[in-house]
Amino acid sequence: MQNRAALAAGRRHSVGLCADGTVVAAGDGRSHELDVHSWTDVVAVAAGNVHAAPNTGRSHTVALREDGTVVATGWNADGQTDLTSWRHISAVAAGWRRSLGVRTEGTVLAAGRASEGACAVEAWRDIVAVACGDWHSVGLRSDGTVVAAGNNRRGQSEVTAWRGLAGIAAGHLHTVGLLRDGQVVAVGDSSSGACTVHDWRDVTTVAAGSRHTVAVTTTGHVLAAGDNSRGQCDVAGWSDVVTVAAGSTHTLGLRRDGTVLSTGNDDDGQCQVARWTGIRLV
Numbered sequence: 001m002q003n004r005a006a007l008a009a010g011r012r013h014s015v016g017l018c019a020d021g022t023v024v025a026a027g028d029g030r031s032h033e034l035d036v037h038s039w040t041d042v043v044a045v046a047a048g049n050v051h052a053a054p055n056t057g058r059s060h061t062v063a064l065r066e067d068g069t070v071v072a073t074g075w076n077a078d079g080q081t082d083l084t085s086w087r088h089i090s091a092v093a094a095g096w097r098r099s100l101g102v103r104t105e106g107t108v109l110a111a112g113r114a115s116e117g118a119c120a121v122e123a124w125r126d127i128v129a130v131a132c133g134d135w136h137s138v139g140l141r142s143d144g145t146v147v148a149a150g151n152n153r154r155g156q157s158e159v160t161a162w163r164g165l166a167g168i169a170a171g172h173l174h175t176v177g178l179l180r181d182g183q184v185v186a187v188g189d190s191s192s193g194a195c196t197v198h199d200w201r202d203v204t205t206v207a208a209g210s211r212h213t214v215a216v217t218t219t220g221h222v223l224a225a226g227d228n229s230r231g232q233c234d235v236a237g238w239s240d241v242v243t244v245a246a247g248s249t250h251t252l253g254l255r256r257d258g259t260v261l262s263t264g265n266d267d268d269g270q271c272q273v274a275r276w277t278g279i280r281l282v
Helices: none
Strands: 007-009 014-016 023-027 042-047 060-065 070-074 089-095 099-104 108-112 127-132 136-141 146-150 165-170 174-181 182-189 203-209 212-217 222-226 239-247 248-253 260-264
Touching: 014 042, 014 060, 060 089, 060 099, 070 099, 089 108, 099 127, 099 136, 136 165, 146 239, 174 203, 174 212, 212 239, 212 248
Parallel strands: 007 042, 007 239, 042 089, 089 127, 127 165, 165 203, 203 239
Antiparallel strands: 007 014, 014 023, 042 060, 060 070, 089 099, 099 108, 127 136, 136 146, 165 174, 174 182, 203 212, 212 222, 239 248, 248 260
16 A cells, blocks of 8 residues: 555654654654654554745644554644544555545545645545645556646646556656556656656556656666755665655665665755664555
8 A cells, every 4th residue: 555654754854754663754854744652553654744945844744543543743733634534545645735535435634825726636536545746646556547636837736647557656747657567657747857767567556756757666676866956765775674764855765674775965864774673564
């Protein structure tokens, strides 16, 4: 399941899910997005705010509990952490001022900034996974098709023709899809190279940062494309990786032994994850 994530990366923070259901975090906690240490029984984590603008450091963290409830902490200017009433949730995602939750029956809840239409997900049905870009939301249906809502100024929401998908990811102005055969597709802003993924093969999972895309292959190696101005795409030497997370300008990788790799922007300590152990395998 795409949103049963053991790792999450925001603009200035990183989050990890431990095998015992607790959560660890690193980075900038100015908005209390790191206040996760009391959480228990967690099965998935998400980190908000992949916005690329330099003055948008405030963000939030979301976690799905085993009982289908959701907890959140951090910046709440648009109500993106007001999730205590959510029930029967099977997957979560967090983006710029926004949180999404998939109900067990396949409908989707949204909380947060609605002005770009990214929270207009009430009509979605048969959804199994969701992804949040800055101003757009994407949903993967059980039949492998995709729906999107919100801003489409760079074509990032033009996903209705996609078929046979197994996973999705959304960045600042681009959307990535993982096909069931291990190939990858992408739409949206191509100026950074984040959509240059069409020759990727044998991929098992994908992640999207603000302007870069990351993927894990069946061999445990990691691919990256797009903006590398902070070294966020320097993953060529990684091995034995099972999943990845992409923040605004940093990247995390979970190894099979439960340790975590990082590369990219560490200005706020978001890459200080080397001491994390026992992170849950997905």
